Amino acid sequence: MSDTPRSHPRYQSLRLRDRIVAGVAEGITSPHGLIAHGRGEALDYLLGERTHRFATRAIRAAAATLLLAERPVLSVNGNAAALVPGELVRLGKRLGAPLEVNIFHASKARERAIRRHLLAHGADTVLMPTRRAQLDFLDSNRRFVHPQGIARADVVFVPLEDGDRCEALRKMGKVVVTVDLNPLSRTATTASITIVDNVARALPLLVAQVRELRRAALRRLRLLVARYDNAKVLEAAERRIRRARL
Amino acid sequence: MSDTPRSHPRYQSLRLRDRIVAGVAEGITSPHGLIAHGRGEALDYLLGERTHRFATRAIRAAAATLLLAERPVLSVNGNAAALVPGELVRLGKRLGAPLEVNIFHASKARERAIRRHLLAHGADTVLMPTRRAQLDFLDSNRRFVHPQGIARADVVFVPLEDGDRCEALRKMGKVVVTVDLNPLSRTATTASITIVDNVARALPLLVAQVRELRRAALRRLRLLVARYDNAKVLEAAERRIRRARL
Numbered sequence: 001m002s003d004t005p006r007s008h009p010r011y012q013s014l015r016l017r018d019r020i021v022a023g024v025a026e027g028i029t030s031p032h033g034l035i036a037h038g039r040g041e042a043l044d045y046l047l048g049e050r051t052h053r054f055a056t057r058a059i060r061a062a063a064a065t066l067l068l069a070e071r072p073v074l075s076v077n078g079n080a081a082a083l084v085p086g087e088l089v090r091l092g093k094r095l096g097a098p099l100e101v102n103i104f105h106a107s108k109a110r111e112r113a114i115r116r117h118l119l120a121h122g123a124d125t126v127l128m129p130t131r132r133a134q135l136d137f138l139d140s141n142r143r144f145v146h147p148q149g150i151a152r153a154d155v156v157f158v159p160l161e162d163g164d165r166c167e168a169l170r171k172m173g174k175v176v177v178t179v180d181l182n183p184l185s186r187t188a189t190t191a192s193i194t195i196v197d198n199v200a201r202a203l204p205l206l207v208a209q210v211r212e213l214r215r216a217a218l219r220r221l222r223l224l225v226a227r228y229d230n231a232k233v234l235e236a237a238e239r240r241i242r243r244a245r246l
Numbered sequence: 247m248s249d250t251p252r253s254h255p256r257y258q259s260l261r262l263r264d265r266i267v268a269g270v271a272e273g274i275t276s277p278h279g280l281i282a283h284g285r286g287e288a289l290d291y292l293l294g295e296r297t298h299r300f301a302t303r304a305i306r307a308a309a310a311t312l313l314l315a316e317r318p319v320l321s322v323n324g325n326a327a328a329l330v331p332g333e334l335v336r337l338g339k340r341l342g343a344p345l346e347v348n349i350f351h352a353s354k355a356r357e358r359a360i361r362r363h364l365l366a367h368g369a370d371t372v373l374m375p376t377r378r379a380q381l382d383f384l385d386s387n388r389r390f391v392h393p394q395g396i397a398r399a400d401v402v403f404v405p406l407e408d409g410d411r412c413e414a415l416r417k418m419g420k421v422v423v424t425v426d427l428n429p430l431s432r433t434a435t436t437a438s439i440t441i442v443d444n445v446a447r448a449l450p451l452l453v454a455q456v457r458e459l460r461r462a463a464l465r466r467l468r469l470l471v472a473r474y475d476n477a478k479v480l481e482a483a484e485r486r487i488r489r490a491r492l
Contacts, residue, residue, distance in 0.1 A: 038280065041286035042284070
């Protein structure tokens with residue numbers, strides 16, 4: 001952790017950068033994950049590094065969708081584990097949903113390091129990829145899943161997803177909720193609900209929203225989902241980035 | 247190196263990504279360097295991953311400035327060494343300018359790895375930071391320089407520079423030529439000449455431009471420099487990014 005003062009205008013961004021670099025040292029984050037984080041930094045910079053209304057709308061619909069799900073699963077990769085381990089654990093507990101490790105660049109050691117990291121942050125269940133269950137339409141390492149997790153999930157929360165896998169999950173009929181700072185990425189455009197925001201800002205808001213809505217009437221939750229329009233949300237995010245004051 | 251087919255629309259970007267990840271494995275690039283590369287990827291994406299006219303104009307002025315310099319030096323960090331080692335060596339030879347290693351995150355081992363990498367790519371002289379010479383106005387690791395290199399240079403070419411050091415070099419009266427994909431970064435706005443382009447596209451063009459102009463009349467070179475307006479170039483780059491089709 002560098003000793004950036006809290007008063008630094010980009011304190012939060014630098015703190016996250018330190019967290020993801022520490023993730024590499026702990027064997028959680030891959031080098032490609034660092035590059036992806038950098039891409040996110042640039043896009044977040046264009047978004048003014050704040051949560052916009054298109055994101056809070058998506059977060060509300062995401063909370064309702066996850067609460068309505070029968071078998072929700074939270075898919076965790078190296079960057080998500082390094083950046084928001086505590087929030088992922090809290091979200092899983094509130095939803096009664098397992099966490100499942102799933103990474104793009106194959107590495108058993110890294111999968112285990114992510115599992116340990118999540119357990120250290122209080123997770124009860126962390127499912128691992130297995131050879132017993134595979135996703136269709138996919139041939140990377142990411143196709144291997146857990147039979148009791150992503151394989152049978154109806155709703156998958158996959159922050160910082162890659163496009164191929166998001167498409168594969170959608171083709172298998174699963175509802176996909178993602179967090180992605182690029183509103184025109186393949187993940188953003190194929191997901192059911194796309195939260196265009198920094199995962200470190202979005203996750204606490206999502207946890208809070210789930211808590212707020214957990215006692216809501218079923219009808220209200222269904223209405224929130226029915227009225228949500230992901231295409232509109234992506235359009236608004238794109239407009240915001242284009243008009244950005246650099 | 248991953249086996250991305252040449253036909254892939256983002257082949258060049260993926261190839262550079264592989265090169266910089268390899269740089270980490272070789273001890274040349276830092277984890278923070280990978281994040282910086284990611285930021286560049288996102289901005290380059292917004293630029294359409296091509297060299298624009300504002301960049302070729304800056305490249306031409308940069309070539310003239312470097313040819314007119316009495317003691318030009320090329321400052322090399324981990325990312326530049328990983329991405330364009332051969333081009334830096336060629337540029338140094340054409341200009342009769344030494345390469346000098348200078349990195350943001352202090353590491354003697356990494357400085358030595360960068361030096362070895364440049365020598366392996368054919369460099370004659372690679373100067374190292376010393377305690378015998380320091381830049382004013384700077385207290386990071388980057389203040390240590392070589393007395394025969396950056397310390398006495400009149401023109402410093404520093405691709406992928408950080409803002410503090412760029413400012414310090416300018417305050418010391420040195421002409422700074424940089425390559426930076428963010429036209430509104432502190433480096434971009436304080437440098438004398440800012441090439442807003444991917445360093446992997448810009449360097450070969452700069453080498454070619456130096457070759458083309460090396461026999462030009464002094465008067466012509468001076469005119470090229472005098473007519474160059476960095477503020478206008480940055481404005482044009484900013485406009486291009488704002489209007490970008492994502």
